[in-house]
Amino acid sequence: EPEVTQTPSHQVTQMGQEVILRCVPISNHLYFYWYRQILGQKVEFLVSFYNNEISEKSEIFDDQFSVERPDGSNFTLKIRSTKLEDSAMYFCASGRGGRDQPQHFGDGTRLSIL
Amino acid sequence: GENVEQHPSTLSVQEGDSAVIKCTYSDSASNYFPWYKQELGKGPQLIIDIRSNVGEKKDQRIAVTLNKTAKHFSLHITETQPEDSAVYFCAASKDSGYSTLTFGKGTMLLVSP
Numbered sequence A: 001e002p003e004v005t006q007t008p009s010h011q012v013t014q015m016g017q018e019v020i021l022r023c024v025p026i027s028n029h030l031y032f033y034w035y036r037q038i039l040g041q042k043v044e045f046l047v048s049f050y051n052n053e054i055s056e057k058s059e060i061f062d063d064q065f066s067v068e069r070p071d072g073s074n075f076t077l078k079i080r081s082t083k084l085e086d087s088a089m090y091f092c093a094s095g096r097g098g099r100d101q102p103q104h105f106g107d108g109t110r111l112s113i114l
Numbered sequence B: 001g002e003n004v005e006q007h008p009s010t011l012s013v014q015e016g017d018s019a020v021i022k023c024t025y026s027d028s029a030s031n032y033f034p035w036y037k038q039e040l041g042k043g044p045q046l047i048i049d050i051r052s053n054v055g056e057k058k059d060q061r062i063a064v065t066l067n068k069t070a071k072h073f074s075l076h077i078t079e080t081q082p083e084d085s086a087v088y089f090c091a092a093s094k095d096s097g098y099s100t101l102t103f104g105k106g107t108m109l110l111v112s113p
Helices: none
Strands: A005-007 A010-013 A019-024 A031-037 A043-050 A053-057 A065-068 A075-079 A088-095 A109-113 B004-007 B010-014 B019-025 B032-038 B045-051 B056-059 B062-067 B072-077 B086-092 B107-112
Touching: A005 A088, A010 A019, A019 A031, A019 A088, A019 A109, A043 A065, A043 A075, A075 A088, B004 B086, B010 B019, B019 B086, B019 B107, B032 B062, B045 B056, B045 B062, B072 B086
Parallel strands: A010 A109, B010 B107
Antiparallel strands: A005 A019, A019 A075, A031 A043, A031 A088, A043 A053, A065 A075, A088 A109, B004 B019, B019 B072, B032 B045, B032 B086, B056 B062, B062 B072, B086 B107
């Protein structure tokens, strides 16, 4: 069964550094998402992406965040200048869109900011 | 925006018992309600979902019920097994599967042999 794959599984970065999290969505999916989960808290929506542009973003997704689909397979989340509070598990998800088409999640990247 | 509340935060049952997890939502425009299971070190995996035009849906040992008037929905697991132990999240969204998901805080289910 096709899966959403995320790399790396764990990223350790110094505060203030840039970090790029990578995702390969399921190949015939058109909608792409990033969510994050701070330890012990709920999964929170960050951004959705469709047709090569952001379709929706939350208040968490400020100017420090950006997303890109650089080629036909990858979907990336960049954090320009990381803060301690960016430490979390980041999940990529993808979906076909349309009625009754669920979002499928990857196994996440654990981001630790030192 | 949407707010989803989930109870209980932890649930311990004996193998073979039933488990029920409840969620409420605030936005009457929400019409799609998936349930995800998250095992340690893994991402959320969809286990069942329901749309607002359906009151109940069942898949083997798992069922979900929806009460639109009261804005709550529940996950029912019958004949629980140790491998059902995981964190379960409810979620809500508009426009079915391509709209953003608002998650509950999760329920840690522990099934003891």
